[in-house]
Amino acid sequence: MNSAEVNLTLEPAADTPRPLALMPGEDLRGYLLAHLGRAVLFLMTFSSVVAVLLILLFVIVRSLGFLSGYSLVEFLASRDWRPTAESPVFGSLAIIVGSLYVSFAALVFAVPLGLLAAVFLSDILSWRARNIVKPVVEILAAIPSVAYGFFAVLVLAPWMQKEFGFSTGTNALNASLILAIMALPTIISVAEDSISAIGRELREASYSCGATRMETMIQVVIPAAHSGIIAAVVLGMMRAIGETMVVWMASGNATQIPRPWWDVSQSIRTMTATIAGEMGEAPEGSQHRGALFAIGVLLLILTFGLNIVSEYFLTRAKKATGKT
């Protein structure tokens, strides 16, 4: 009985040239190669993890000198950003508000548009057409941001001045519109994936209860896919908040909070643009450089937070559709 069982398990193993778990005694060369391969792969994976940690550490360490020597309240609550003045003031409130302002405004444009496009791609367009349209939408993500920036400055800005009578064309609206276009491919792609993943059964069950296509979409499919859709929105927001070149070119970079707050024709400045624009000339070891690193820390905290939120919803979306 026992020996027969052993034979049964050994027989297929005899067909494979090498056993799966190598012992050094069986095949020394294979054993060493397998472990060498593992070590190399481990080092490569590990290096990217270490890179992330080192970047985090580097930015935090470089900002410590500033954060310990400057009033944190003034840094976070003052609107005055005058880094090169005789008695410099580093108030980042207007800059933080600017980043959030353009990101949320971009979402106002991009979320309805992206969601509708995702529904259209997943449920209305024929499969064959979808397979052409979706990659084209994703090409939007491949256009370099500086090209969007040129479009914003040379086309959109003069057009806004002429058509809307804005005194300046590089403003919050301009930056938000461009960021919305840049966030669209992410939002459409992730939302479409999660809406398609809901599957036929749920839709057919809804139709069989007499629901129309629109009712099915709004009351069944979208609620079922909400985790994935939220993840799509958060990922789109991350794209908008981390974008540098476009906001640097399109937003006007005035260090102010628009007053009244809904006046999108005023120019605005973001955290990324401030770092990119001022790092080159901030003297090494100066307070100014430290302040820019401190803004970098804030930006990292923001994007890490958003990343965790999107991971959470993406995992939930996968669990909900039973795909892991």
Next chain:
Amino acid sequence: MRRVIVGMMMAVLAMGTAGYAETLQIDGSTTVGPIADAFAEYFKSVQPDLSITVKKTGSGDGAAALIDGRCDIATMSRFMKPEEFQKAVANNVLPVAHVVAMDGVCVAVHPSNPVKALTSAQIRDIYAGKITNWNQVGGSNTSIVVISRDTSSGTYETFESLVMKKTPMAAGVEYVNANPQAQARVRTTPGAIGYVGLGFQEGVKVLAIDGIMPTRQTIAKGSYPVSRPLFLFTNGYPKLGSVVHKFVSFYLTEKGQELVEAKGYVPLTNY
């Protein structure tokens, strides 16, 4: 395939050894960069085995690179700051300044603007937010869109020290990151005022400041209020006859003057 790879490797090796012969690292200002580029191109055409890299990251980065010994020449559109000097000396680097050319910062408005001249006090008040409409300085009833270069540009620092005189700029001032972009914004915005380098006057209207137009003569003489020298910084005075020495004294030659002029700056020599 293997032959191609071997060939490529040999080419890389050859480049490596050629670069070993004589190299010149130049780092710094985006304003002085074009002059350094033009000089470098000419030097390479005369001496093909010379390898010169010109980086344009900003005057502050140039100073930092010279202090760390990462470059032979730092191009700067401002003089070194006291703290940079102290850091350099502490690092056993003795910065020596060579003025390579003069640059003027032009204040420009949209061509349709009737205003022809402003005083530096008026310009200061516009950038400080005290004057907000063109009718306050003799123009039409249009609100002023104030455009500045980014605070990391040498042009900004020149403008700030020569015009603003430490008066802070208003919060509503817009910042753009390059001369061509400032020019484009002024050209397309009817109420705009901005400042650009001498070479960027096309399509915009340049104003006289305190009654003086920015021209080659007024800038070289220093009578135009917003003119500044452009520097090359070296560690000590370079050994006579070395490549570095040839490079930092090249502006004295006729060819050097021609290149400086071609880039839109004002030469110090007059051949």
